[in-house]
């Protein structure tokens with residue numbers, strides 16, 4: 001197809017690539033002044049009704065799912081020759097295939113990507129859809145104001161779960177495709193995607209695409225030092241018998257998340273080394289309000305060397321957060337109890353926002369709220385203890401803050417440690433409420449966070 005000038009109001013810049021059924025172009029939305037990617041149904045398939053239908057279905061699923069983990073569809077249109085096109089954000093950092101092509105990824109980087117890919121597939125499963133073609137080239141990477149977004153894309157083969165158990169044309173990509181997808185008529189369910197997640201994990205960890213099933217060589221044999229739990233998870237996802245696989249993308253992703261936070265993984269490498277690549281790549285932003293995450297600088301860097309700054313409350317609060325934790329953020333989150341005004345809200349910066357409210361999830365992050373005035377006793381802020389373990393109480397004082405800290409080094413029934421603080425500013429009529437969750441116990445983390453956090457003067 002020759003390069004067209006426009007698709008509707010989108011000015012074409014260049015060809016990005018062509019898949020089996022469509023061509024994707026980089027274009028510019030002059031009205032909103034933003035680059036976009038426009039996917040156009042290929043000419044040779046335009047009159048094939050089932051392909052046309054599938055193309056529209058892809059756009060519809062992505063639009064309806066409207067998830068931060070999936071590529072979004074903003075607009076749809078039809079060319080003069082009646083071929084449909086749809087408009088997506090431009091993924092300017094290529095795909096996970098580009099990363100995988102460089103060889104095995106650092107473990108923490110691979111686990112981060114797998115968690116995010118898994119969340120995207122979980123959204124699809126929740127939406128009643130099987131992707132059927134999960135592979136590194138179908139996971140796109142986009143830069144955002146706070147780092148890199150990981151977006152599951154290309155739903156050209158996606159199928160409604162209900163419709164997948166009858167006759168289904170064979171679809172998928174060898175190496176990533178489950179055994180039940182190999183022939184037409186396979187009775188498919190979400191475990192086909194779990195197989196593909198296992199195949200992607202295998203490739204990211206070992207640098208090699210898994211062989212055709214049955215896969216007999218575990219990742220550990222190709223990369224010594226892979227944690228046993230990860231090895232077992234990947235091999236179970238790649239089981240020929242799907243009843244032996246994790247039941248869906250969520251089950252797979254929960255286990256990846258747990259491995260990422262597990263003490264045995266931490267003991268392999270110190271935590272600051274484990275998360276080194278995460279410091280370089282903060283990830284998805286979850287809100288449209290202005291939150292500015294600056295690079296490691298100033299006070300934060302000199303205190304620990306590993307904190308990053310998140311500005312909140314109209315830039316008033318300069319909150320220091322360990323960079324490894326600064327992967328997602330959400331501002332406007334409610335403070336645990338009413339604290340006089342029940343509209344008090346704060347900012348949550350965490351490795352995983354969804355996991356924050358799950359007691360059993362291994363998550364690391366900081367919740368901070370700026371309350372008007374001073375004199376908030378921790379009991380007045382907390383509606384109940386965040387943890388049932390033994391508590392350590394102490395006072396905190398530095399040139400900026402004065403108040404109380406409570407710490408729970410371990411909590412029965414949930415992983416990791418919790419700490420909370422209520423700290424009055426020494427310079428302003430304001431109180432900082434902080435909640436810190438971390439997978440292991442590093443008792444001084446909250447002190448380092450507080451010492452490097454300040455209010456604008």
Ligand SMILES: Nc1ncnc2c1ncn2[C@@H]1O[C@H](COP(=O)(O)OP(=O)(O)OP(=O)(O)O)[C@@H](O)[C@H]1O
Pocket residue numbers: 016017018019020021022023024037039071088089090091092094095137138140153154156
């Ligand atoms: N939103 C996007 N931003 C940037 N590049 C994109 C975007 N969507 C798709 N691409 C790129 O366009 C090319 C074609 O994508 P498409 O989804 O049509 O097919 P494919 O995944 O390459 O192949 P197939 O569909 O046959 O598996 C790919 O190189 C893909 O990375």
